[in-house]
Amino acid sequence: MKNLNYGIIGLGKFGSVVADELIAGGHTVIVADKDEETLKSIQNPPSYAYILDSTNISALKEAGFHDVEVVIVSIGENVEKSILTLMALKDIGVKNI
Incomplete structure (x- = not known):
């Protein structure tokens, strides 16, 4: 299996x-999350x-999300934020979300 570059936004139960x-x-x-403690919980x-x-489109670009092959969005608690995140990822050219 080819190694790909992945992005994961939201590190709750599924994302982590x-x-x-x-x-x-x-x-x-x-990986990206709004909470530092959540980031620290990754094994x-x-x-x-x-x-x-x-x-935030600028923040996503600065983090390098525009350069990954696949981005997984797992923001479960806020549907509006999930949709806005998907739109921002599309705006920066991510093809596989």
């Missing part, structure tokens, strides 16, 4: 498990970790 599995599989993983250290507002 996906991040751990991808990291353990040797993939390059950029395997990611390639890059950011505390950011996922609706």
Whole structure:
């Protein structure tokens, strides 16, 4: 299996498990969450970790989300923020969300 670059936004129950599995599989993983403590809870250290507002296009670009092959959005508590995040990722050219 080809190693891909992944981005994961939102590290709740789903996002953190996906991040751990991808990291353990040797993939390059950029993770982002709004909460520093959530970032610290990941079992395997990611390639890059950011505390950011996922609706902010500049923050997403600065973190490198425009350079990954796949971004997984797992923001469960706020549907509006999930939709705005998806739109921001599309705006920066992410093809696989």
